[in-house]
Amino acid sequence: MIISVIKETAKHEKRVALFPDVVSQLVKKNLEVYIEQDAGLASNFLDSSYVEAGAKVASSKDELLSTADILLAVQAPSRENLKKLKKGATLICFIWGLQNADLVSSLQELNISALGMDAIPRISRAQNMDALSSMSSIAGYKASLIAANELDKYFPMMMTAAGTIPPSKALILGAGVAGLQAIATCRKLGAVVEAFDVRPAVKEQVESLGAKFIEVELTDEETETKGGYAKELTDEDKLKQRELIHQHAKKSDVIITTALIPGRPAPLLITKEMVADMKPGSVIVDLAAENGGNCELTEAGSIKVVNEVKIVGPINLPSQLANHASTLYAKNMLALLNLLIKEGKPVFDFEDEILLNTTVTHNGEIISPLIKNN
Numbered sequence: 001m002i003i004s005v006i007k008e009t010a011k012h013e014k015r016v017a018l019f020p021d022v023v024s025q026l027v028k029k030n031l032e033v034y035i036e037q038d039a040g041l042a043s044n045f046l047d048s049s050y051v052e053a054g055a056k057v058a059s060s061k062d063e064l065l066s067t068a069d070i071l072l073a074v075q076a077p078s079r080e081n082l083k084k085l086k087k088g089a090t091l092i093c094f095i096w097g098l099q100n101a102d103l104v105s106s107l108q109e110l111n112i113s114a115l116g117m118d119a120i121p122r123i124s125r126a127q128n129m130d131a132l133s134s135m136s137s138i139a140g141y142k143a144s145l146i147a148a149n150e151l152d153k154y155f156p157m158m159m160t161a162a163g164t165i166p167p168s169k170a171l172i173l174g175a176g177v178a179g180l181q182a183i184a185t186c187r188k189l190g191a192v193v194e195a196f197d198v199r200p201a202v203k204e205q206v207e208s209l210g211a212k213f214i215e216v217e218l219t220d221e222e223t224e225t226k227g228g229y230a231k232e233l234t235d236e237d238k239l240k241q242r243e244l245i246h247q248h249a250k251k252s253d254v255i256i257t258t259a260l261i262p263g264r265p266a267p268l269l270i271t272k273e274m275v276a277d278m279k280p281g282s283v284i285v286d287l288a289a290e291n292g293g294n295c296e297l298t299e300a301g302s303i304k305v306v307n308e309v310k311i312v313g314p315i316n317l318p319s320q321l322a323n324h325a326s327t328l329y330a331k332n333m334l335a336l337l338n339l340l341i342k343e344g345k346p347v348f349d350f351e352d353e354i355l356l357n358t359t360v361t362h363n364g365e366i367i368s369p370l371i372k373n374n
Contacts, residue, residue, distance in 0.1 A: 001344050002032045003337075004068035006061060007039040010075040012315050014042035014322035015329060017072035017093070020053035022330040026337070027054035030344065034058050034068070043322035070346060072333060079106050087111050090346050092333065094118045094131070097360045097371040098263030104371065107361040113348065114360045115340070117332065119368055121357045128335040129354070133177045134328040139317040140181030140258065143285045144170075147254045148189055150283045150303070150310050156190020167192050171248050172211070173269050173294060174258035175202040178287055182256045183211045194248060198241065216244045242271065249274045257294035258287045263374065270295035272306070280308035289313030 003026060005017045016039050023033050033055040037047060047057045058064040065084040073093035088111060095116035097104050107114045117131040148155050158165040170186040172179050175197035186193050193211035206213040249255060259267050266288035275297055286293050289300040297306050298313040318325040339354060340346050350356045359367040366372045
């Protein structure tokens with residue numbers, strides 16, 4: 001069976017689906033691995049390293065696509081490239097089925113079995129496959145460094161002969177994987193950190209990292225989905241949330257927003273009125289920029305200054321740490337392949353919760369309950 005990896009062509013994408021160490025593990029299982037020429041170059045994995053690991057380097061993308069039994073990627077290939085896959089081939093990559101109905105339709109029409117790395121269920125047995133968590137951790141770390149770089153102040157308290165400089169105050173909105181990593185990184189850099197999340201269950205995690213958890217009393221007690229994500233709030237609770245955030249935003253030097261709702265636009269947390277009340281020189285790093293932004297004034301892919309507040313809307317932050325992002329993604333991919341491949345071929349056992357939820361399409365049908373029921 002041939003497992004193939006293509007070179008990513010999407011804008012801002014530097015990651016690659018496999019790195020050499022994982023290739024060698026697949027080769028040991030008597031699987032053939034083909035890598036498109038220079039597929040790993042942007043993340044500093046050379047073709048020669050892949051060859052040493054047992055892969056074959058293909059100079060022709062068309063040939064690589066037409067011979068692949070399983071195609072691995074980070075971003076979904078174009079429809080033109082999907083058409084070149086043989087009937088019944090398997091694709092594994094980020095698919096985002098709820099947002100990409102046209103892609104799902106194409107996968108059905110072309111009879112491609114597709115597994116979405118974004119659809120791995122958040123259960124203990126699937127932790128080593130959870131690419132969203134891996135990438136979110138990188139995003140939270142990088143967001144903190146961006147905030148520190150854009151802020152015209154020290155993060156830590158500094159005692160000097162000229163006097164003592166107080167530490168910067170950071171406010172993290174959303175305490176999922178990205179938010180918790182942002183808290184940890186801002187704390188390591190010396191900032192005083194507060195964090196807000198609609199899920200009271202994360203309070204202990206926030207406090208264990210040395211941050212203060214900001215609580216608001218909500219009318220809806222169910223604030224978390226079965227998958228561990230935050231639910232969309234009622235209008236009344238949204239108002240309470242914004243009033244609380246507004247009070248803390250005024251005092252903050254840095255705000256990092258990380259709130260996302262699967263399949264929905266990012267929730268609005270920072271209004272233009274809040275930005276107007278922030279201290280001059282403050283920085284907002286909006287990790288939800290690509291999904292509409294948690295800040296009303298965010299523009300994806302740009303840094304803008306409004307009322308002397310810098311608003312950063314980064315795109316594809318994990319790709320800015322492409323080497324380690326690819327390493328983690330490939331290990332997530334390997335764990336999924338170990339579950340999927342039995343006796344040298346993919347076996348779609350939908351009695352398995354992981355495969356049921358992760359498989360977007362198979363034999364021309366939509367399989368994932370999340371996509372099927374929306």
